[in-house]
Amino acid sequence: MKHTAILLGLAVAVLPAVALAATPQQVAAGEKIATTKSLGNCAACHSFAGAVEPGNVGPALKDVKAMIPDRKTFYAIVFDEQARNPQTVMPAFGKNLILTPRQINEVIDFLYTK
Amino acid sequence: MKRAWAMIVALATLAPGLAPPAKADPAADLKAFQGYFQTRFPTLALQDYVNGPYNFSANDRAQWKQILEFPPYSFAVDAGKTAFGTKFPDGADYASCFPRGGIGIAQDYPKFDEKTGKVVTLGIAVNECRERHGLKPLSLTKGELADIVAYMTSTSDGKPIHVVIPNDKRAIAAYEAGKEYFYSRRGQLNFSCASCHVQAAGKRLRGQYLAPALGITASFPVYRSKWGDVGTLVRRFIGCNKKVRSVPAKPDSAAYRDLAYFLTYMSNGLPIAGPGARS
Numbered sequence: 001m002k003h004t005a006i007l008l009g010l011a012v013a014v015l016p017a018v019a020l021a022a023t024p025q026q027v028a029a030g031e032k033i034a035t036t037k038s039l040g041n042c043a044a045c046h047s048f049a050g051a052v053e054p055g056n057v058g059p060a061l062k063d064v065k066a067m068i069p070d071r072k073t074f075y076a077i078v079f080d081e082q083a084r085n086p087q088t089v090m091p092a093f094g095k096n097l098i099l100t101p102r103q104i105n106e107v108i109d110f111l112y113t114k
Numbered sequence: 115m116k117r118a119w120a121m122i123v124a125l126a127t128l129a130p131g132l133a134p135p136a137k138a139d140p141a142a143d144l145k146a147f148q149g150y151f152q153t154r155f156p157t158l159a160l161q162d163y164v165n166g167p168y169n170f171s172a173n174d175r176a177q178w179k180q181i182l183e184f185p186p187y188s189f190a191v192d193a194g195k196t197a198f199g200t201k202f203p204d205g206a207d208y209a210s211c212f213p214r215g216g217i218g219i220a221q222d223y224p225k226f227d228e229k230t231g232k233v234v235t236l237g238i239a240v241n242e243c244r245e246r247h248g249l250k251p252l253s254l255t256k257g258e259l260a261d262i263v264a265y266m267t268s269t270s271d272g273k274p275i276h277v278v279i280p281n282d283k284r285a286i287a288a289y290e291a292g293k294e295y296f297y298s299r300r301g302q303l304n305f306s307c308a309s310c311h312v313q314a315a316g317k318r319l320r321g322q323y324l325a326p327a328l329g330i331t332a333s334f335p336v337y338r339s340k341w342g343d344v345g346t347l348v349r350r351f352i353g354c355n356k357k358v359r360s361v362p363a364k365p366d367s368a369a370y371r372d373l374a375y376f377l378t379y380m381s382n383g384l385p386i387a388g389p390g391a392r393s
Contacts, residue, residue, distance in 0.1 A: 043320065044320045045319065053321040057318070089309040089310070098303070
């Protein structure tokens with residue numbers, strides 16, 4: 001039950017973004033999310049081009065299109081990586097309401113430029 | 115991807131307590147805990163762990179060594195020594211409250227108190243002493259109490275940590291509660307202490323190397339540049355709880371007493387290295 005609801009929400013959130021190419025604004029918003037402590041703070045654990053003093057708790061995010069070609073998979077990782085790997089230290093950004101679906105999409109837009 | 119998964123699976127099977135055993139056995143936990151880190155970082159000797167984050171970067175270590183040439187905690191130790199030696203209004207003093215006059219005993223704390231059934235950290239023991247002699251308790255996180263604990267800890271420098279868990283149901287329950295706290299995820303970011311200090315130990319969170327949980331209590335109290343003064347172990351617990359956006363416990367709470375009991379016990383045998391200095 002709960003699962004279908006999440007999946008449904010997921011599909012609705014992802015669909016519009018898949019259809020259109022990311023705008024520079026979306027990419028810039030995603031960069032801010034990826035580097036700001038109170039937002040996604042992805043750089044705390046992942047290095048990516050342009051990140052200042054990135055951590056190495058998680059894998060380096062480069063050639064991201066090749067790494068995670070499927071946007072839905074990418075969304076699911078950021079939404080709740082703990083669903084895929086219960087032991088992970090990566091926060092469940094969507095499930096725990098740290099980032100909105102829109103913000104998750106922006107961070108994906110940004111990282112797909114890396 | 116595949117490789118990352120294999121690593122995680124290996125970690126999960128190795129990491130002690132991620133799947134806790136049914137029956138309480140502190141001695142077996144200790145062996146597994148220390149063994150886990152020794153397998154993970156085979157070049158580190160047990161006593162190296164007391165240097166926490168400075169085992170993982172030559173650069174940070176060099177800067178830290180330089181800071182230690184004029185230890186920033188020495189003012190606190192001096193102030194603590196003076197406070198420790200000052201008589202109470204009733205004519206008694208701190209020394210009268212402790213075994214061996216309070217000198218060279220820090221390695222035995224936290225202790226289980228059979229009378230109250232509670233765990234007592236060195237800081238809490240200092241406050242209990244004050245209250246017994248009609249004085250108000252001090253803040254458990256910084257200031258005069260941190261100074262006194264820094265002084266008392268300095269008289270134990272190099273002594274092996276020797277926390278005892280007596281065969282008493284309440285002591286074992288306190289140990290188990292501390293262990294559970296350590297491995298439980300909390301806060302909006304949903305981290306456990308183990309997420310950062312076991313799983314990600316030795317890795318970098320932004321620019322900071324994460325200290326392994328083994329030896330992590332040995333240098334407290336610490337002078338921290340970020341704080342600009344000396345703070346106790348509970349001050350650090352509060353900081354790390356806030357980092358994951360969870361509500362910290364009270365400094366004298368059972369939760370923090372038990373956490374300190376578990377965590378310090380896991381470092382039994384390692385030398386006291388406090389007070390310490392951190393960035």
